[in-house]
Amino acid sequence: MTLIIDKLTVSYGNRQVLHQVSTEALAPGSFIGLIGPNAAGKSTLFKALGGLIRARSGTMDLDGKSLDALSRTERARQVVYMPQAYGCNAALTVFESVLLALKQEGGWRVGGDQIARVSATLDTLSIPHLSDRPIGALSGGQAQMVAVAQCLVRAPRLMLLDEPTSALDLHHQLSILTRVHEEARRGGMVVIAALHDLNLAAKFCDRLILLRNGHVVAEGETRKVLALPAIGETYQVTTSLETSRSGNAYVDARLPERIPVRAVA
Numbered sequence: 236m237t238l239i240i241d242k243l244t245v246s247y248g249n250r251q252v253l254h255q256v257s258t259e260a261l262a263p264g265s266f267i268g269l270i271g272p273n274a275a276g277k278s279t280l281f282k283a284l285g286g287l288i289r290a291r292s293g294t295m296d297l298d299g300k301s302l303d304a305l306s307r308t309e310r311a312r313q314v315v316y317m318p319q320a321y322g323c324n325a326a327l328t329v330f331e332s333v334l335l336a337l338k339q340e341g342g343w344r345v346g347g348d349q350i351a352r353v354s355a356t357l358d359t360l361s362i363p364h365l366s367d368r369p370i371g372a373l374s375g376g377q378a379q380m381v382a383v384a385q386c387l388v389r390a391p392r393l394m395l396l397d398e399p400t401s402a403l404d405l406h407h408q409l410s411i412l413t414r415v416h417e418e419a420r421r422g423g424m425v426v427i428a429a430l431h432d433l434n435l436a437a438k439f440c441d442r443l444i445l446l447r448n449g450h451v452v453a454e455g456e457t458r459k460v461l462a463l464p465a466i467g468e469t470y471q472v473t474t475s476l477e478t479s480r481s482g483n484a485y486v487d488a489r490l491p492e493r494i495p496v497r498a499v500a
């Protein structure tokens with residue numbers, strides 16, 4: 236499964252938010268980080284890929300087939316989008332909510348294989364103990380892990396995660412991204428995760444796409460992108476890419492003196 240985005244332009248009314256966004260071919264099994272400042276257009280790109288908004292021009296091809304040419308049902312089967320703010324139906328248990336996500340593919344008969352798939356997904360994310368809890372009674376971090384489970388259980392070809400770890404503690408940031416990365420490899424899916432934490436991006440992403448004001452300003456192998464001056468310029472901070480004693484890359488960032496806090500576009 237390969238995803239290619241070519242010259243994608245998206246507007247809200249008269250306001251153009253994505254400008255001719257293009258990517259290299261994003262290969263099956265890869266974990267791509269979508270990075271960029273607030274209001275750069277990351278969620279807008281996800282919404283366009285997920286079919287929630289229509290692109291003004293450009294193409295999004297999955298294995299050579301346009302996403303826009305797929306039926307609604309087929310697109311929902313192939314592309315799963317976890318928005319930043321995920322809703323929840325408070326009346327359901329965690330298990331039921333993950334099963335319901337799986338059943339969006341169609342039909343209401345529940346088979347043993349589907350029950351097993353839900354259980355396996357909750358196990359993969361180490362949250363089987365939450366199965367019987369009402370979904371409305373979860374902590375913010377627990378609800379975020381359940382939202383990831385609702386995506387993973389559908390085994391899509393393209394998974395779009397908008398800030399999937401923003402509510403998670405350090406342990407769970409690492410464990411959830413590790414599992415998602417493993418599942419991407421195992422299932423040959425393309426995962427694109429919008430991440431504000433560049434050190435998580437450094438640790439988990441195979442490649443990065445850097446967006447600024449709706450333009451792709453850099454794309455490529457993670458360490459190469461993080462070492463570019465474009466990182467500091469885009470975030471208006473001073474950065475350097477360092478390597479820890481254990482060999483992990485991390486971004487050391489400082490706010491330059493006399494630069495005011497930037498207004499969000």
Ligand SMILES: Nc1ncnc2c1ncn2[C@@H]1O[C@H](COP(=O)(O)OP(=O)(O)OP(=O)(O)O)[C@@H](O)[C@H]1O
Pocket residue numbers: 247252271272273274275276277278279280319500
């Ligand atoms: N429904 C909408 N109507 C009009 N403008 C919108 C709408 N949604 C987003 N925008 C604008 O589009 C721009 C890009 O927003 P988007 O949510 O894609 O950014 P983002 O990179 O995901 O930001 P953040 O990191 O803050 O979540 C912003 O200027 C935003 O105000």
